[in-house]
Amino acid sequence: MLKLQQFNDEQLRVLAHAVEIAEDVTSNYYKISFNQWKRHRYDIKTLAHLKKDEITYEAFAQITRYIWNPSQKFRGGQQFDYYKICLQDHVILEALARESELKLLPLAAYIVTHELVHVIRFSKFLQNFQASPTEQMKEEVLVHAITLEMLGKVKLPGLNYVLNSYYASCQMEKFSER
Numbered sequence: 001m002l003k004l005q006q007f008n009d010e011q012l013r014v015l016a017h018a019v020e021i022a023e024d025v026t027s028n029y030y031k032i033s034f035n036q037w038k039r040h041r042y043d044i045k046t047l048a049h050l051k052k053d054e055i056t057y058e059a060f061a062q063i064t065r066y067i068w069n070p071s072q073k074f075r076g077g078q079q080f081d082y083y084k085i086c087l088q089d090h091v092i093l094e095a096l097a098r099e100s101e102l103k104l105l106p107l108a109a110y111i112v113t114h115e116l117v118h119v120i121r122f123s124k125f126l127q128n129f130q131a132s133p134t135e136q137m138k139e140e141v142l143v144h145a146i147t148l149e150m151l152g153k154v155k156l157p158g159l160n161y162v163l164n165s166y167y168a169s170c171q172m173e174k175f176s177e178r
Contacts, residue, residue: 004055004090006047011104015087018108019044021154026116029150041082042119044112047089054086060095060111061087063118083122085115102165103158110162114147 007015026032047055056062066082092111096102121143148163 004047005093006089007093011093012046014104015046015108018105019112021109021156022112022116025113025150025154026120029146030120032120041123042085042116043082044085044087044115046087050086054084056086056088057091059088060092060107061085061115063115063122065122081122083119085112085119087111101158101161103161106156106159106162109154109156109159110147110151113151114143117143117146117150 045054054062054064062085064084064086066084087108092104092107095107096104118139121139151159151163
């Protein structure tokens with residue numbers, strides 16, 4: 001198997017900053033306190049920490065859902081969903097190499113915010129994780145719109161380029177749905 005390109009130390013620092021931005025805007029939008037975040041069980045992992053079946057070439061990130069087993073003692077042994085945001089370093093880095101105007105911080109802020117919106121919606125049962133392909137496409141359009149609204153007020157160099165790119169993508173998806 002070909003070795004996929006992974007984030008370097010500097011890129012991981014930029015990613016950590018993007019996660020802070022994403023968590024902050026998501027908290028503000030959904031009015032989630034620090035303690036409430038604990039109810040939305042998720043983790044964010046890069047390629048170095050992904051299992052083979054968590055790697056894709058189709059997207060910047062994907063979410064996998066795991067069921068925490070009651071035999072693993074946690075909060076009284078109750079079963080719960082756990083979401084893993086699997087960032088695809090190789091896909092993100094290819095996009096950055098392909099588009100000179102694209103920068104890691106604004107792109108990563110968009111990606112992580114987008115995935116956190118999914119986590120919130122799955123956790124609040126606003127969307128079924130096992131949705132049909134048609135429902136998944138509608139959910140993507142909705143999550144794109146929410147993410148654009150959330151990040152539209154953020155002042156970050158290069159973010160407008162990312163938002164405009166995804167706005168065009170979202171409009172194309174809406175058009176192809178009709």
